[in-house]
Amino acid sequence: MTDTSDISDEQLVKYIREKDKEKYAEIIKRFKDKLMRYALYLTDDYHLAADVVQESFIKTYINLNSFDIKKKFSSWIYRIVHNEAMNILRNRSNQKFPILENVEFDSGINLENDLIKKELQAHTHYCLKNLPILYREPLSLFFLEDKSYEEISDILRLPTGTVGTRINRGKILMKKICQKLKK
Amino acid sequence: MSKTKKINKVKTKKFDFERLIMDKVKSDKIVMKPKWYFVIGSLLSFVGFASLIAFAIFLVNVIFFILRSHGPMGSWKLQTMLNNFPVWVPIAAITGIITGIFILKKYDFSYKKNFPLLIISLVMSIIIAAWMIDKFGLNENWSKRGPMKGFYQKLELNENFYLRNQRLMDVDERRRNHPRW
Numbered sequence: 592m593t594d595t596s597d598i599s600d601e602q603l604v605k606y607i608r609e610k611d612k613e614k615y616a617e618i619i620k621r622f623k624d625k626l627m628r629y630a631l632y633l634t635d636d637y638h639l640a641a642d643v644v645q646e647s648f649i650k651t652y653i654n655l656n657s658f659d660i661k662k663k664f665s666s667w668i669y670r671i672v673h674n675e676a677m678n679i680l681r682n683r684s685n686q687k688f689p690i691l692e693n694v695e696f697d698s699g700i701n702l703e704n705d706l707i708k709k710e711l712q713a714h715t716h717y718c719l720k721n722l723p724i725l726y727r728e729p730l731s732l733f734f735l736e737d738k739s740y741e742e743i744s745d746i747l748r749l750p751t752g753t754v755g756t757r758i759n760r761g762k763i764l765m766k767k768i769c770q771k772l773k774k
Numbered sequence: 775m776s777k778t779k780k781i782n783k784v785k786t787k788k789f790d791f792e793r794l795i796m797d798k799v800k801s802d803k804i805v806m807k808p809k810w811y812f813v814i815g816s817l818l819s820f821v822g823f824a825s826l827i828a829f830a831i832f833l834v835n836v837i838f839f840i841l842r843s844h845g846p847m848g849s850w851k852l853q854t855m856l857n858n859f860p861v862w863v864p865i866a867a868i869t870g871i872i873t874g875i876f877i878l879k880k881y882d883f884s885y886k887k888n889f890p891l892l893i894i895s896l897v898m899s900i901i902i903a904a905w906m907i908d909k910f911g912l913n914e915n916w917s918k919r920g921p922m923k924g925f926y927q928k929l930e931l932n933e934n935f936y937l938r939n940q941r942l943m944d945v946d947e948r949r950r951n952h953p954r955w
Contacts, residue, residue, distance in 0.1 A: 612806070616796050623791045641789040648795050649804055657812040697871040 600664035608655055615652055622665070623648075625736065626672050632719055632731040633676040643679060647672045667744035669738075673728070673746055680724070726761030733758050743756045819877055827900065828875040833867035834904035839913045839926070871897060 595617050605615045626647065630640035642709050652673055656669055719727050732738040732746065740758075742752045798804045809910030840863075875893055907913055 612799060613796070616792050619792045619795055627789075644793060645789070645791060648791060649798070652795070652799060652804055653807055654812075655806050656809045657807070713907070745866055745885070750885060750888070 601660045602661075604655060604658055604664055605660050611746055612753065615655075618651070618668075619648055620667055625665075629669065629731065629736060630672055632727060632735070633673070633724065634679065635720055639679060640676075643672060643675045645724070663742065663745065666738075666742050669732070669736075669742075669746040670748070704728045717764050721768050722761060722764055726757055726764055728760040729754055730758045730765065801843045823874055823877045826877070827896075830867050830870035830874065831901050831907070833863050833870065833902045834900055835907045835913055836863050837867070838904055838908040839917075870902060 595606060595614050597744075598606070600618070600621065603614065603617060607618070623644065626644045627640060628632050630643040630647075631637065634640045634643060647668065651668055658664065719731060722730065728747065729743050732743045733740075738746070740751050743749075743754045743758075747754065795804075843871065875896065877887070901908065913926070917923060
């Protein structure tokens with residue numbers, strides 16, 4: 592059996608498509624925690640997030656042949672999770688999502704020392720939860736998932752300029768929310 | 775390990791995505807759609823988009839053709855024009871353009887561009903193409919020969935019918951007002 596742990600996501604997709612579909616487990620292994628964390632920021636409900644991620648992995652597998660391996664696979668799979676979460680949120684727009692008080696997020700990335708990132712690290716859940724989804728999504732992708740503007744643009748299907756604007760506005764809102772929390 | 779991290783770990787274990795999904799993959803409960811499915815899908819959406827744009831150009835051109843034949847300020851009176859104008863033509867043209875824009879939005883690249891500018895460019899291109907067809911007299915040729923001959927002739931017959939009626943109504947009105955006329 593070929594060791595696929597070192598190859599890029601895109602090469603792995605090619606391998607799964609052409610040679611061994613069972614290697615899809617490696618994709619799941621690579622992305623499950625990241626996608627779960629992202630879905631959790633969007634839905635604020637652990638079980639709902641798990642449903643979103645599971646459904647996304649299924650859709651990803653079914654549509655794997657439509658992925659263009661010249662592009663970034665992570666942006667593609669994040670996009671699928673985004674769509675899935677948005678569908679669920681739209682269907683449940685009138686329902687209030689429960690707040691997770693006892694779940695801590697391990698982003699798995701080294702946060703830089705600027706104020707926003709510190710604020711995010713310390714009060715992530717509270718601050719993000721209170722942000723409108725419009726800003727919550729690009730902010731969580733940028734600060735916590737460490738995605739570039741270009742990748743966020745691909746995930747959210749927004750022009751890079753709009754991504755920048757939303758992140759900047761989100762930062763201002765975030766500061767206000769976090770400052771309120773301190774008081 | 776902190777208490778919260780432990781909780782998180784326990785909850786993550788509850789969702790064994792690898793087992794849940796790989797069971798379905800191995801048992802063929804979920805199957806990858808073949809490559810040709812997506813190729814055909816892309817081709818059809820491209821052909822659909824191109825056809826809609828061609829359709830919109832044609833219909834906008836028909837509007838130019840009708841306006842030029844009789845001219846909004848010409849022999850056609852405004853009321854006659856309103857009564858006679860085939861309303862379905864602009865409606866179908868606009869529907870074609872809107873559907874075209876909807877398909878365009880589905881394309882990967884569209885969000886990277888300035889979408890309002892993309893729409894304006896598309897609509898302008900349709901109008902310019904339709905105007906050029908009219909300017910170079912292609913529609914005149916089509917009205918005399920080719921598969922669209924019948925369509926143009928029907929349009930003209932329809933207009934002539936209304937024009938004749940309008941003229942008869944004008945004559946009647948004049949006779950009523952000036953009995954010696």
